[in-house]
Amino acid sequence: MTWVVGMGCQRGCDVHTLLGLFDAALAEGGIERQRISALASIDRKRDEPGLLALAQVLNLPLQCFSATQLAVFEPRLSHKSELAFAHTGCYGVAESAALALAEQLCHGPARLLITRKKVAQATFALACAD
Numbered sequence: 309m310t311w312v313v314g315m316g317c318q319r320g321c322d323v324h325t326l327l328g329l330f331d332a333a334l335a336e337g338g339i340e341r342q343r344i345s346a347l348a349s350i351d352r353k354r355d356e357p358g359l360l361a362l363a364q365v366l367n368l369p370l371q372c373f374s375a376t377q378l379a380v381f382e383p384r385l386s387h388k389s390e391l392a393f394a395h396t397g398c399y400g401v402a403e404s405a406a407l408a409l410a411e412q413l414c415h416g417p418a419r420l421l422i423t424r425k426k427v428a429q430a431t432f433a434l435a436c437a438d
Contacts, residue, residue, distance in 0.1 A: 310413050310437050314348045314406030317430040323361035325429055333425045333432045346371060348405035350396055371409050378404035386423035406435035
């Protein structure tokens, strides 16, 4: 089983905010940090310092996808954000990115294990695939 966390965030969101959301969402789901294989986001966040620092703190690879690659997951999102679409060209970064990377790593269908969790500056979602 492969477990992938998708993260979205506003520009300048710090690593402590991201790590807090990451740990709180996993704790709520009863999932240990060690079970996570990778982090995913949208390509426009590829150089986001907070996300890069999160990947480093967690010692996880960060894979980014284009809005076009993420848009195909729209029908499977638990929440569609017009604001996210206006800014990124896809309706949900965290859920879409988590699904995209889980399916890429497993070459098969993924499902959302934890749907979108949100704090003021960031979003989190967890996808898994066999």
